[in-house]
Amino acid sequence: MNGYVEAGYIVGLGTLGIYAVSLLARxxxxxxxxxxxxxPSSRAxxxxxxxxxxxxxxxxxxxxxxxxxxxxxxxxGPQEQA
Amino acid sequence: xxxDAWLVAGKDLRxxxxxxxxxxxxxxxxxxxxxxxxxxxxxxxxxxxxLSAAAPGLFWVAxxxxxxxxxxRSFAVEAADxxxxxxxxxxxxxxxxxxxxxxxxxxxxxxxxxxLAAAVSxxxxxxxxxxxxxxxxxxxxxxxxxxxxxxxxxxxxxARQRETLLPLxxxxxxxxILLGATKLWGEALAGAPGRGSGWLELLGAFxxxxxxxxxxxxxxxxxxx
Amino acid sequence: MSxxxxxxxxxxxxxxxxxxxxxxxxxxxxxxxxxxxxxxxxFMGNLVRLLYLHPAIAxxxxxxxxxxxxxxxxxxxxxxxxxAWDRLAGASSEVGVVFTGLTLVTGSIWGxxxxxxxxxxDPLLTTTALLFVLYxxxxxxxQIPGEREARARRSAIAALVAFxxxxxxxxxxxxxxxxxxxxxxxxxxxxxxYVHGSxxxxxxxxxxxxTLVYAWLLAHRYRLxxxxxxxxxxxxxxxxxxxxxxxxxxxxxxxxPAGADLVGAAAGVPDPGARGPGAGR
Numbered sequence: 126m127n128g129y130v131e132a133g134y135i136v137g138l139g140t141l142g143i144y145a146v147s148l149l150a151r152x153x154x155x156x157x158x159x160x161x162x163x164x165p166s167s168r169a170x171x172x173x174x175x176x177x178x179x180x181x182x183x184x185x186x187x188x189x190x191x192x193x194x195x196x197x198x199x200x201x202g203p204q205e206q207a
Numbered sequence: 208x209x210x211d212a213w214l215v216a217g218k219d220l221r222x223x224x225x226x227x228x229x230x231x232x233x234x235x236x237x238x239x240x241x242x243x244x245x246x247x248x249x250x251x252x253x254x255x256x257x258l259s260a261a262a263p264g265l266f267w268v269a270x271x272x273x274x275x276x277x278x279x280r281s282f283a284v285e286a287a288d289x290x291x292x293x294x295x296x297x298x299x300x301x302x303x304x305x306x307x308x309x310x311x312x313x314x315x316x317x318x319x320x321x322x323l324a325a326a327v328s329x330x331x332x333x334x335x336x337x338x339x340x341x342x343x344x345x346x347x348x349x350x351x352x353x354x355x356x357x358x359x360x361x362x363x364x365x366a367r368q369r370e371t372l373l374p375l376x377x378x379x380x381x382x383x384i385l386l387g388a389t390k391l392w393g394e395a396l397a398g399a400p401g402r403g404s405g406w407l408e409l410l411g412a413f414x415x416x417x418x419x420x421x422x423x424x425x426x427x428x429x430x431x432x
Numbered sequence: 433m434s435x436x437x438x439x440x441x442x443x444x445x446x447x448x449x450x451x452x453x454x455x456x457x458x459x460x461x462x463x464x465x466x467x468x469x470x471x472x473x474x475f476m477g478n479l480v481r482l483l484y485l486h487p488a489i490a491x492x493x494x495x496x497x498x499x500x501x502x503x504x505x506x507x508x509x510x511x512x513x514x515x516a517w518d519r520l521a522g523a524s525s526e527v528g529v530v531f532t533g534l535t536l537v538t539g540s541i542w543g544x545x546x547x548x549x550x551x552x553x554d555p556l557l558t559t560t561a562l563l564f565v566l567y568x569x570x571x572x573x574x575q576i577p578g579e580r581e582a583r584a585r586r587s588a589i590a591a592l593v594a595f596x597x598x599x600x601x602x603x604x605x606x607x608x609x610x611x612x613x614x615x616x617x618x619x620x621x622x623x624x625x626y627v628h629g630s631x632x633x634x635x636x637x638x639x640x641x642x643t644l645v646y647a648w649l650l651a652h653r654y655r656l657x658x659x660x661x662x663x664x665x666x667x668x669x670x671x672x673x674x675x676x677x678x679x680x681x682x683x684x685x686x687x688x689p690a691g692a693d694l695v696g697a698a699a700g701v702p703d704p705g706a707r708g709p710g711a712g713r
Contacts, residue, residue: 127477127478127479127545129479129482129541129542129544129545130467130478130479130481130482132541133482133485133486133538133541133542134463134466134467134481134482134485136534136537136538136541137485137486137489137534137537137538138459138463138485140530140533140534140537141530141534141645141649144530144649145645145648145649145652148649148652148653148656149652151656152652152655152656152659155656155659155660155663156659158663159659159662159663355593358593359590359593362573362576362586362589362590362593363573363576365576365577365578365586366573366575366576366577367577372569372572372573372576375565375568375569375572376569376572376573376590378565379562379565379566379569379597380566380569380593380594380597382562382601382604383597383600383601383603383604383605386604386605386607386608387604390607390608405607406607409600409603409604409607412600413600416596416600417593417596420589420592420593420596424589424592424593427585427586427589428586428589430582
């Protein structure tokens with residue numbers, strides 16, 4: 126072709142690839158710090174780090190699922206101050 | 208709301224009268240910028256020279272730079288000695304605080320623009336004409352500038368790196384003002400004011416939009432900063 | 433927008449994997465069709481192949497900012513306020529900034545051989561460049577420390593402030609240009625009346641593929657944000673949660689915020705049906 130086309134594809138898709146890999150790596154690192162299994166799995170895997178501490182994992186999940194600010198009076202409405 | 212705005216504006220202007228930071232530092236900085244452009248694009252002046260042709264744009268870039276400093280100063284005053292907490296607890300209407308701070312900065316900037324315009328006219332050798340158009344664009348553009356600036360000023364007040372954050376937020380946002388005001392000035396100085404008459408309306412729309420956002424959003428932002 | 437995972441964390445992951453796989457296959461197919469199968473264009477020659485990439489990236493950029501804006505609004509609206517929306521806004525803008533950068537770069541690479549310049553002050557280009565810095569600023573605002581809800585509200589307002597600017601910027605640049613000379617650059621998509629057959633299909637595929645890629649990136653970025661929030665709240669909350677679990681009670685669930693499915697996916701623990709000991713008792 127002519128160099129420009131190749132450059133465009135390499136830069137475009139390469140950047141997206143690097144970004145995707147960096148997201149996965151950051152996610153993995155965050156999971157490790159939180160003591161979750163490094164890869165979220167579809168099934169319970171008893172041999173995984175996360176499964177060894179199920180209570181904590183479940184709590185974290187429940188907490189994440191129940192997380193909302195709407196119910197808290199001090200966090201209501203941006204106009205409330207006025 | 209307006210009474211509160213009056214109080215806050217009076218307070219900020221009194222601080223300026225006593226501390227003379229805008230007079231002693233912001234205004235000289237703007238003149239330095241004008242001189243630097245002269246060094247970079249000079250030394251030719253007068254009809255047909257780069258400096259003369261670029262005078263409207265250079266004037267407005269200098270105003271933009273000065274606006275950032277003025278806004279930073281306006282919030283540095285609040286950052287010291289927990290003054291922001293006092294402002295939050297004062298019971299003043301946050302919309303009034305927004306309008307007051309914006310009015311104080313706008314007042315300082317308008318005076319600065321007056322002198323800056325004279326300086327640009329003198330050192331770039333560009334005769335000022337169509338003064339009504341120039342003044343109208345100054346007022347409208349300045350309202351938009353300070354509304355956006357004060358809004359982002361309070362956003363970045365909580366940041367540790369606010370000196371670097373504010374310019375990054377502010378300059379892209381006010382790019383339309385730079386375009387519009389420069390165009391208006393260019394046309395006015397070229398002796399054909401009003402050729403692209405949509406610009407003043409654009410500046411006005413910007414000013415109205417950001418004043419409205421500021422009036423509504425300043426409260427929650429101030430609460431958190 | 434986001435993968436339609438159920439409340440089970442596990443299913444979210446499975447859906448996400450399929451999504452990622454589909455996106456990858458789509459991109460590979462686009463590259464194959466775009467670089468090898470489709471013929472060179474009559475006027476543009478091989479350069480037309482860049483058009484299987486650039487418009488789709490720009491399209492994703494618009495979607496990303498649109499979603500970021502909508503979720504910011506949903507956060508500000510008291511009835512729908514939930515941190516999930518803030519995370520979605522942050523995730524979508526970050527992905528959007530990446531795609532904006534790529535729009536500029538791939539556009540520039542296309543522009544150099546086509547127009548002979550790397551850059552032209554075309555309204556669309558200028559607006560895109562300003563959009564890039566505007567949203568970089570927004571991402572910087574998100575980094576300002578503070579209480580979690582305070583940060584979310586500040587970010588939502590900043591997103592609003594930035595978004596309102598976009599049409600003003602676009603029209604001002606349009607006028608600015610048109611006063612000098614008519615824009616010389618036609619929109620690459622609308623300017624193409626000669627697209628047909630395999631070229632049209634490839635173009636369509638590229639839009640679908642990159643949208644899938646966007647959805648995958650968004651979901652993963654969202655998870656990362658959810659994990660970061662968990663991490664931030666670790667200390668005290670974790671201790672309380674563990675004490676509660678020791679007492680044997682499963683804590684009552686709060687109202688599920690919209691998008692809680694993704695939050696569930698974020699923690700990624702075993703499926704509720706098959707979870708380990710210590711829960712469900």
